[in-house]
């Protein structure tokens with residue numbers, strides 16, 4: 001499961017963390033991101049239309065690799081799988097969530113924020129982890145510190161990262177990709193300014 005999610009990092013340096021408020025934004029947003037070279041899309045399960053949005057993106061934009069973010073429960077995992085998601089992301093780690101992902105065949109990028117959680121997730125077989133909320137829990141300094149005891153663990157830091165700070169994260173050997181919401185500003189979506197989103201995606205693709 002963990003090896004599958006590590007392949008997500010091969011598509012580019014940034015995974016957009018997407019909050020869809022209006023279902024009609026889903027397909028043009030995915031098309032705009034893919035046009036800018038960003039194929040791996042994390043759609044958070046935070047809005048009433050999130051599952052329908054994932055389904056629409058996966059169906060209408062075949063070049064997009066759609067995943068579900070904010071997975072918290074086994075029911076979330078099943079719903080994400082049914083919506084056609086190819087991977088899942090969680091803010092934290094639980095054995096129940098990991099077991100559900102295994103049961104439903106959904107590769108999981110689980111969140112951690114401490115050394116103990118790294119040990120818990122890695123002992124369950126996960127070697128590619130989301131550091132969340134990355135900046136709030138220590139950012140670049142924490143990732144450098146974790147590389148000592150955990151040389152076999154790779155991270156996707158997410159939370160508080162900006163286009164300006166992303167290069168510092170991406171230069172660390174244990175960071176394969178980072179996550180962020182800056183590629184999908186709500187005002188651009190509301191205005192239907194898909195060109196702006198493509199431009200943000202192009203800039204993010206060029207970050208490493």
Ligand code: 3PG
Pocket residue numbers: 017132133158159160161179180181182
């Ligand atoms: C989130 O929880 O929404 C993600 O971690 C994204 O965080 P960001 O908005 O700071 O990029």
